[in-house]
Amino acid sequence: MAVVRATPNQQPSLAVRTAPLEEDGDLLARLPAAAPLAWLRRGEGLVGWGEAARVDLPAEAAAQGTARFAEAARALRRLMDRAEVDDGVRVPGSGPVAFGGFTFDARSGGSALIVPRVVVGRRGGRSWITTAAPAGGPPGGDPRPDVSAPAPVGPLSWSAGVLSADAWGAAVGAAVERIRAGELEKVVMARDVVAAAERPVDVRTLLARLARDYPDCYTFSVDGMVGATPELLLRREGDEVASLVLAGTRPRGASPEEDARLAAELEESAKDREEHRYAIDSLRATLAPLCDAVEAPERPRLLRLANVQHLASPTRARLRPGVSTLDVVAAMHPTAAVGGTPTAAAVEMIRELEGMDRGRYAGPVGWIDGAGNGEFGIALRCAQVRDRQARLFSGCGIVSGSDPRAEVAESESKLRVMREALTD
Numbered sequence: 001m002a003v004v005r006a007t008p009n010q011q012p013s014l015a016v017r018t019a020p021l022e023e024d025g026d027l028l029a030r031l032p033a034a035a036p037l038a039w040l041r042r043g044e045g046l047v048g049w050g051e052a053a054r055v056d057l058p059a060e061a062a063a064q065g066t067a068r069f070a071e072a073a074r075a076l077r078r079l080m081d082r083a084e085v086d087d088g089v090r091v092p093g094s095g096p097v098a099f100g101g102f103t104f105d106a107r108s109g110g111s112a113l114i115v116p117r118v119v120v121g122r123r124g125g126r127s128w129i130t131t132a133a134p135a136g137g138p139p140g141g142d143p144r145p146d147v148s149a150p151a152p153v154g155p156l157s158w159s160a161g162v163l164s165a166d167a168w169g170a171a172v173g174a175a176v177e178r179i180r181a182g183e184l185e186k187v188v189m190a191r192d193v194v195a196a197a198e199r200p201v202d203v204r205t206l207l208a209r210l211a212r213d214y215p216d217c218y219t220f221s222v223d224g225m226v227g228a229t230p231e232l233l234l235r236r237e238g239d240e241v242a243s244l245v246l247a248g249t250r251p252r253g254a255s256p257e258e259d260a261r262l263a264a265e266l267e268e269s270a271k272d273r274e275e276h277r278y279a280i281d282s283l284r285a286t287l288a289p290l291c292d293a294v295e296a297p298e299r300p301r302l303l304r305l306a307n308v309q310h311l312a313s314p315t316r317a318r319l320r321p322g323v324s325t326l327d328v329v330a331a332m333h334p335t336a337a338v339g340g341t342p343t344a345a346a347v348e349m350i351r352e353l354e355g356m357d358r359g360r361y362a363g364p365v366g367w368i369d370g371a372g373n374g375e376f377g378i379a380l381r382c383a384q385v386r387d388r389q390a391r392l393f394s395g396c397g398i399v400s401g402s403d404p405r406a407e408v409a410e411s412e413s414k415l416r417v418m419r420e421a422l423t424d
């Protein structure tokens with residue numbers, strides 16, 4: 001099937017049609033098995049399939065580059081400006097929509113934008129369906145594809161990723177030493193583990209489990225990157241932007257008493273409050289040139305998820321005229337929640353000590369519509385699924401007071417999300 005590939009020499013054009021949908025069934029139940037796209041929270045959001053247009057963004061030469069975001073914004077503008085749109089719904093997420101996933105590291109290839117053939121959306125109880133196709137070609141994808149039941153994952157064999165848990169703990173120890181020596185204030189260290197199945201992993205099975213177990217998180221799937229992230233990098237509606245800053249973590253307790261004790265410990269912990277403060281300060285500094293009226297709460301709140309509890313600060317701001325959504329995403333990434341403070345030194349240390357390519361883990365993932373409305377989360381609590389393999393990632397903020405053993409345990413708590421999603 002023809003796909004518009006938005007390269008600088010092309011004059012791509014899309015025919016896009018959105019119509020209301022008189023249904024309120026499970027959005028995930030509409031997805032075919034092949035390359036499902038999703039962004040969902042509490043039963044609302046977007047699912048999509050097929051590719052009407054695709055933009056693959058190359059690795060960058062510059063260590064701290066943001067060219068992948070700028071190139072994505074240009075390609076998107078070219079596509080959206082030329083699209084022939086018939087939108088009978090007109091809400092954020094109707095009309096033409098691109099799903100996007102960006103690499104953590106500018107030097108890694110793999111960032112991509114995908115305009116699906118079909119998108120089914122729901123917002124505030126209203127549903128719609130959008131079809132998109134290269135203009136002049138046959139109409140968009142099948143709005144009712146033959147959907148098989150999601151397949152169980154089956155038996156898995158697990159293996160260590162680039163570093164074993166012990167080797168990673170040692171790398172965390174080295175990071176703590178260097179922080180204490182004054183090299184930097186905070187670095188987020190991540191690790192990976194690998195699961196191999198006996199047959200191709202049905203991403204829809206993982207999505208259904210994630211959406212069931214983590215209703216407060218954003219369940220996402222873009223180009224094989226699948227997860228449930230609690231961390232909203234940016235939501236844009238008109239000129240309003242919102243972000244949810246997370247930093248500081250404890251596991252959930254086995255009993256209500258233990259749970260409350262861990263929560264109180266987190267809220268009173270100087271180390272976690274410091275970690276959280278870095279994240280808020282860095283967000284404020286990033287948004288200052290792009291937004292007005294930046295508002296963050298005085299004290300973080302507690303966000304309780306099935307596996308962990310976090311310190312969380314919902315933040316709001318008003319976008320200045322002429323600033324695009326991807327401009328803000330580019331400026332925000334990597335936040336101190338996934339990079340560190342100061343950013344450049346942290347990214348260098350991550351390259352040196354982690355010894356792996358994070359790919360799209362800890363990068364922005366989400367969607368954007370033709371008007372620039374959209375939502376991008378940080379790809380956390382996720383795995384890159386390729387055929388029979390899933391590569392799971394998790395990371396932890398390291399500061400001078402961090403204990404490597406506790407960080408290994410915390411990384412395990414975070415890996416639980418995808419371990420359980422993969423377990424029948």
Ligand SMILES: C=C(O[C@@H]1C=C(C(=O)O)C=C[C@H]1O)C(=O)O
Pocket residue numbers: 188190231246247248249310337338380381393394395396397398414
């Ligand atoms: C890096 C991850 O999570 C981030 C690190 C946190 C922490 O160190 O306390 C908390 C939430 C996220 O910002 C991850 O889940 O992989």
